[in-house]
Amino acid sequence: MIKKTIFTTILFFGLTMTYSQSTYDGIMTERIIELDSAQSHNTLRRIANDFERIALADETNWLAHYYTAYAYLQMAYTAQSEQVDGYCNQAENHLKNAEKIHPKNSEIYALYAYLYGAKVNVDPMARGAEMGKKSASYINLSIKANPENPRPYLLRAMGIYYTPKAFGGGPEKAIPYLEKALEKYKVFTPAFTNAPQWGKSLTEQLLSTSIKSK
DSSP states (O other): OHHHHHHHHHHHHHHHHHHHHHHHHHHHHHHHHHHHHOOSHHHHHHHHHHHHHHHHHOTTOHHHHHHHHHHHHHHHTTSOHHHHHHHHHHHHHHHHHHHHHSOSOHHHHHHHHHHHHHHHHHOHHHHHHHHHHHHHHHHHHHHHHOTTOSHHHHHHHHHHHTSOGGGTOSHHHHHHHHHHHHHHHHHOOOSSTTOOOTTHHHHHHHHHHHHHTO
16 A cells, blocks of 8 residues: 555656646746736735746746736735735845846846835835835836846836825826836737737836826
8 A cells, every 4th residue: 555655756746847837938927928817816925836846847937926016016006004014025035046047137037026026015115215216226227137028117107106296296296207218018029929018008017097186
């Protein structure tokens, strides 16, 4: 009985490894599609866990770490203030792993900028200067690494959009930056399967709202 159990276990893991190696891209594609419309924390956490499993199984897969981080950041942006830092810390751990695998990557830099934007939301008055500066720095790095990547332009626009008018921000001030981001999205073509391409619908939504607020 023991020998049979050991044999079954070895067979299971062997099949799992073969199966996983041949289907990582397909599984990731399915989860990315799901991630685009996911709203509940339970769904986002499940998706994050799935990407994390791929990252553990395939140590050279920076995208798995990237999307794990992105899922946690989606949770951070809709979480209660006391939960935000926890989600951001989990996201940051995966971004560091992604950066080790693929350094000086525009998409990873952009997600760092997104992360520090989430941290600002916990306490804008206390964190705005420090975290806002870090976010802006990563936006610049992202643009420098790939000037055609639309996401850092969106993130710059979001920073202005959500800054109070009294401090020089607001939806109306964000319009030129949102328009530039949208121009980038219209001509952006993902370089490979499962490459990041999120943000266009959000850009269009924020731009529409900004124009209506004039």
